Amino acid sequence: METRASLVDTLAQTSLFADLSRPELEAVAHEFDEEAFAEGQRVLRQGLSGSSLYVILDGAAVVRRDDEEIARLGRGDFFGEISILTEGPPTSDIVAEGVLHCLVIPRPDVERFLLERPRVMLRMLRAEANRLRGMLEWQS
Amino acid sequence: MAVVELPFPPGAYGVVVVGSGPAGLQAAYELRRRGVDHAVLSADEAPGGMFRTLPIFERLISWTKPEAPYAHGSREYELYDHNSLVADEERCQACMASLMDRTYDVPSRAEMEAGLARFAELAGLRVRYGCRWEATRNDGEGFVLETSDGEYRCRAVVFAVGVTTPWTAPIPGLEHAAHYVDVRRADEYDGRSVFIVGKRNSAFEVANSLLPWARRIVLASPRAIRTDVLGHSPLRTRYLQPLDEHVRGGFGTSIVDASVERIERNADGFRVHTRGTSWDGPLVFDCDDVIAATGFRAPLQDLTRLGVTTVADERIPAQTAFWESVSVPGIYFAGNATLGSPGLRKQGLSSNSGSVNGFRYNARVLVRHLAEKHFDVAPPRPLVEPDQLVSFLLRELATAPELWIQKGYLCRIVNLAADGLRDDGILPLQIFVDEPGPDACAIAVEMAADGTIYPAVYLRARNRVAEHPLSPHPLHDYETEEHRRALSELVDPLLGST
Numbered sequence: 206m207e208t209r210a211s212l213v214d215t216l217a218q219t220s221l222f223a224d225l226s227r228p229e230l231e232a233v234a235h236e237f238d239e240e241a242f243a244e245g246q247r248v249l250r251q252g253l254s255g256s257s258l259y260v261i262l263d264g265a266a267v268v269r270r271d272d273e274e275i276a277r278l279g280r281g282d283f284f285g286e287i288s289i290l291t292e293g294p295p296t297s298d299i300v301a302e303g304v305l306h307c308l309v310i311p312r313p314d315v316e317r318f319l320l321e322r323p324r325v326m327l328r329m330l331r332a333e334a335n336r337l338r339g340m341l342e343w344q345s
Numbered sequence: 346m347a348v349v350e351l352p353f354p355p356g357a358y359g360v361v362v363v364g365s366g367p368a369g370l371q372a373a374y375e376l377r378r379r380g381v382d383h384a385v386l387s388a389d390e391a392p393g394g395m396f397r398t399l400p401i402f403e404r405l406i407s408w409t410k411p412e413a414p415y416a417h418g419s420r421e422y423e424l425y426d427h428n429s430l431v432a433d434e435e436r437c438q439a440c441m442a443s444l445m446d447r448t449y450d451v452p453s454r455a456e457m458e459a460g461l462a463r464f465a466e467l468a469g470l471r472v473r474y475g476c477r478w479e480a481t482r483n484d485g486e487g488f489v490l491e492t493s494d495g496e497y498r499c500r501a502v503v504f505a506v507g508v509t510t511p512w513t514a515p516i517p518g519l520e521h522a523a524h525y526v527d528v529r530r531a532d533e534y535d536g537r538s539v540f541i542v543g544k545r546n547s548a549f550e551v552a553n554s555l556l557p558w559a560r561r562i563v564l565a566s567p568r569a570i571r572t573d574v575l576g577h578s579p580l581r582t583r584y585l586q587p588l589d590e591h592v593r594g595g596f597g598t599s600i601v602d603a604s605v606e607r608i609e610r611n612a613d614g615f616r617v618h619t620r621g622t623s624w625d626g627p628l629v630f631d632c633d634d635v636i637a638a639t640g641f642r643a644p645l646q647d648l649t650r651l652g653v654t655t656v657a658d659e660r661i662p663a664q665t666a667f668w669e670s671v672s673v674p675g676i677y678f679a680g681n682a683t684l685g686s687p688g689l690r691k692q693g694l695s696s697n698s699g700s701v702n703g704f705r706y707n708a709r710v711l712v713r714h715l716a717e718k719h720f721d722v723a724p725p726r727p728l729v730e731p732d733q734l735v736s737f738l739l740r741e742l743a744t745a746p747e748l749w750i751q752k753g754y755l756c757r758i759v760n761l762a763a764d765g766l767r768d769d770g771i772l773p774l775q776i777f778v779d780e781p782g783p784d785a786c787a788i789a790v791e792m793a794a795d796g797t798i799y800p801a802v803y804l805r806a807r808n809r810v811a812e813h814p815l816s817p818h819p820l821h822d823y824e825t826e827e828h829r830r831a832l833s834e835l836v837d838p839l840l841g842s843t
Binding site: 236243 | 515566567568569602603604620621622623654655656657658663665671672687689690691692693695778779794810811812
């Protein structure tokens with residue numbers, strides 16, 4: 206039997222939202238949808254415009270570019286932000302590995318969502334910096 | 346003594362449908378039309394589902410316009426009638442149109458219930474009423490449904506059970522409040538101060554109905570109302586009046602962005618403790634009544650124990666593009682619950698599956714899929730003459746109700762088959778984009794973030810899909826020379842192969 210924490214409790218344990226108060230977390234849970242994907246289902250599609258920002262609440266996903274796996278994502282990770290910030294379609298597929306639960310922040314809402322929550326934006330920036338450092342170290 | 350024989354006695358069937366609301370009836374109609382062995386069970390005594398009791402204050406939010414440029418019964422008329430179920434035979438079409446008393450262009454609850462009953466009668470749909478689904482097992486080859494009348498076995502099951510079981514948010518003290526479904530007649534709130542927890546459709550429906558009676562109305566929930574979004578939403582017909590009072594500074598009605606922390610009952614009524622979300626600090630309200638307009642959930646009974654994954658605090662089953670449980674193959678959903686399959690969400694636009702206009706098409710596409718996947722009943726795929734392809738697609742883009750009502754979600758597909766171009770009918774756009782298939786084109790109507798509606802073309806070549814938005818038109822006329830030229834260029838490679 207599936208027993209899961211409430212959506213607000215799950216958000217509270219997600220590092221991206223760690224600085225939000227309980228009422229702020231409730232507002233996020235009320236405003237945005239949770240979506241669950243079947244094993245093998247695509248969440249982001251390489252080259253297809255208009256996609257959203259996703260935060261993984263439970264489960265895992267694979268990043269795939271031109272049918273080659275390039276990374277794996279797990280609980281608390283987010284994806285879709287690069288496509289939104291650069292205003293282009295995603296450069297990779299994201300595919301659910303087992304049942305995957307995400308919070309979805311639709312593309313048109315992302316800018317306002319971040320501007321209204323600067324601490325979330327800072328945490329996102331830190332995560333991006335860490336990713337970039339990882340890539341630079343790997344290249345050197 | 347007359348003995349009325351109930352249809353669908355317990356036993357083995359291809360598909361079992363549970364429910365006799367609009368989605369259950371639409372699914373039943375489609376299963377019979379495609380010749381799939383099935384049974385339809387309902388705990389109710391008559392057709393109508395939620396519309397036998399809801400909405401409380403008696404009016405829907407989706408239109409049925411008796412007058413339109415297209416004849417009742419035509420496919421194009423479905424765009425003007427969002428509340429009738431859809432059928433092939435003319436006598437079963439546009440059931441709602443003649444039932445409207447024309448006080449409004451949205452039906453009353455009673456009109457809606459009557460329209461569904463008329464459809465069931467005209468279509469001669471059989472339902473085993475008074476048969477309650479009680480438990481579910483997976484026996485390895487399919488499912489066993491235990492009901493009040495006995496056991497039903499089937500290969501696939503379609504739950505069309507609505508999203509109408511009251512859901513109450515986990516707020517301490519909210520159990521003392523009346524849920525939306527238990528709200529009394531409006532005049533019984535004469536002179537009272539009413540606190541409504543929630544700011545969605547049902548909350549505003551109650552607020553609007555109490556405006557002439559209540560002394561004070563407060564609506565509160567953590568999420569701020571976004572008036573820019575409201576303008577694009579069918580909910581506006583409910584929202585306008587209480588919202589209008591609030592934004593103009595009327596003291597009788599307040600709409601508050603606050604998390605409700607706890608509710609205390611006292612000798613005078615209730616004290617509600619809240620904390621702001623779009624502003625800082627606490628606010629305390631004293632009131633005579635608290636109404637929990639906190640929404641509904643699908644009555645999934647033991648399905649979560651069977652492994653059915655849910656979202657939104659177990660309120661909605663999560664589904665694939667063909668409305669199958671993401672975690673238990675063979676369990677399908679129809680009706681309001683198909684909100685659990687939002688589609689590609691391009692530019693944030695989700696499926697329009699929370700009302701009859703959208704989910705009537707979902708049920709039709711679902712049965713087509715079930716028939717082909719589980720029972721080898723292929724849908725007709727008529728040939729399209731190459732010189733007719735562009736005209737056919739432009740006409741669909743301009744008038745197909747499925748594409749217009751399920752924007753960005755349902756599409757029309759034409760495949761390049763061995764013997765020419767074949768019309769593959771209406772399917773979820775997500776299927777076209779994600780599943781392998783022959784070279785093909787699909788068309789959809791989409792909406793940009795700013796609300797602009799435009800036609801879109803998808804081309805699949807060697808299982809790579811490319812998208813091509815076409816120009817919008819102020820009157821949504823996509824049969825212009827410009828659109829013809831643009832589409833002709835796009836489909837040229839497809840035509841070159843025929």
